[in-house]
Amino acid sequence: MAVYTDVSDGALRAFLSEYQIGDLTAFRGIAEGVENSNFVLRTTGGDFILTLYERRVDPDDLPWFLGLMGYLSDHGLSCPRPVPARDGAALRTLAGRPAAVTTFLSGVWPRQVLPAHCAPVGAALATLHAAGQGYDAVRPNALGPAAWPALVAACRADGDSVQPGLMAELDAALAEILPAWPGQGGHADLPRGQIHADLFPDNVFFLDGAVSGIIDFYFACTDILAYDIAICLNAWCFDADGSFDVAKSRALIAGYESVRPLSEAERRALPVLASGGALRFLLTRLYDWVNTPPGAMVTRKDPLDYLRRLRFHRAVRDGGAYGL
């Protein structure tokens, strides 16, 4: 369910009268998605997406997100482009929420990930990283390593009800990952830039076997580029039975390197970055699991999927496990 805010016909027409995108012919809410309310608009000028930003997006971050999407789409990435109203502003208000219209992207996201999806995703991620190098404004990662201890603390009281011993395992993982993180504890930093930070299959559209677009930039931030690959290893390279598929990771990394080759230091850091990526999604899922009251409008995802991934990466000793 991802229409949290209702929009009346009158309010929508008044809102759209400030744009030059043609006359509205159809309007429907989109059931998919987790964070925001999304609608497809059909006008005599084409198809568009209307997003109303809900409580988990900080309105102060919206100019950065919309600026990044505009910049990336100007620099070779197929992603939603914010559409400004007549006065030039893309960020507006509708039904009491911050709201924006963006371009509609064709394609469908893969319900079942195949190895053939992974090289195109890797290449698209590297294209995003290369294009983002010219976008200078910095947004620190609000869900990066510095945020993980507080998330663990917020889950402490109820975490073991999800799985006995879970919190002790998370404490041990945190104690191992944080001092080994690039840029921490004497470890050299790695190349940084704008990262997507949530490039899961439901955020990548395909058409005829090629990536047709990347959506959902609302976790994007300025961070270690290879951390974005590590997030993709988690999101794309485990099969439904929980096993790691090295054919997928080999393809994903080769696709990435076809656009932006990795340094030796980036390759060496993949196990700790992938452990951190698994921990990050485990923690936000666990937080939602234990802190969401019944009936609240947040879709909960299984945190334990990411415990299995975390265990896998913590046992990896070198890049061979990822097909390097």
Ligand SMILES: Nc1ncnc2c1ncn2[C@@H]1O[C@H](COP(=O)(O)OP(=O)(O)O)[C@@H](O)[C@H]1O
């Ligand atoms: N630019 C777009 N073009 C086409 N469909 C889109 C676009 N943006 C969002 N969607 C649709 O809306 C759904 C939810 O979008 P998403 O950004 O993932 O929402 P949320 O941030 O709430 O998770 C997507 O799965 C897709 O079906």
Ligand SMILES: N[C@@H](CCOP(=O)(O)O)C(=O)O
């Ligand atoms: N990808 C995250 C949840 C965020 O959902 P999205 O619909 O905004 O991509 C997870 O799987 O935990």
